[in-house]
Amino acid sequence: MNDKPERALVPTGEQPVGGNGLAVLLDQQQLTLKAALPDAHMIGRFMVAAKLAARTNSALLKCTAASWVNALMDCAQLGLIPDNRNAALVPYAGKVKLQPMYQGLIDIAYRHGRVKKIIARNVYKGDDFNEQYGTTEEIRHIPKYPRGSEITHTYAIAWLDNGEVQSEVMTADQVEAIKQRALKNKKGDSPWQTDEDEMRRKTVVIRLYKYLPKSAEMVTVMDRDYEAAGFEPGAVIDADAPDRTAQIVAGLKKPTELPAADTEEPQDKAADEAYRQAIINAGKARQPGEEG
Helix, strand or coil, rough: CCCCCCCCCCCCCEEEECHHHHHHHHHHHHHHHHHCCCCCHHHHHHHHHHHHHHHHHHHHHEEEEEHHHHHHHHHHHHHHCHHHHHCCEEECCEEEEEEEEEHHHHHHHHHHEEEEEEEEEEEEECEEEEEECCCCCCEEEECCCCCCCEEEEEEEEEEEECCEEEEEEEHHHHHHHHHHHHHHCCCCCCCHCHHHHHHHHHHHHHHHHCCCCCCHHHHHHHHHHHHHHEEEHHCCCCCCCHHHHHHHHHCCCHHHCCCCHHCCCCHHHHHHHHHHHHHHHCCCCCCCCCCC
């Protein structure tokens, strides 16, 4: 008689991973993930965070084993811990997706070398807040204490190595539209439900990314944010124009609305035509504030 307990089978392909299956899968993938991480010492925190994500969002256990492997590998290669601060694991249509979070976006931007500092803050009702555009651009924010409960704006500012300063401001209504669209696309708990403050700041930082010099990692993390929003594959725009992809996904300004000094791409008819064609490929035009 064999008294040894049966070992759980490793789920494969499109099979739901399940609780026991996830434990086996993580054990099987640990060395591969450790090799993919930029620092092998991160593997302990990485594995704990992945297990905790599944415990706190049971919908992830219904996602396919293949999507778990892909999402975890994306996290590892980007050097992001799926702890809901650097990145989150979210379920969408039976698959696990990597959702970049506020701190992870900032860390990846810093690795580029040209971005020296990024901040993202909420503005509350009663704060002294003013944004100015034109030949001199400025954001002025003086908080009022005690802080209120109603957020009116969220903004992000980046300082570059050449002395340039880039910024992005979103109203509470714009952020709320993004939140509602994301919740509509998700099944199970969403970071918008568990970490709304982080998601507010993440949303404005991903919009700020369009103005920044980009590394390959920054382009990749923008793509992963796009996919986590639940857009259909047909909406993906030509990889040769990643900035245009980000503009449609994040509902950013059209090329003709971007100040020439804030973008590395020429603001000409060809750029406008590329933008128009991208919208056609996406299936419908998305206006600012409608992103998911």
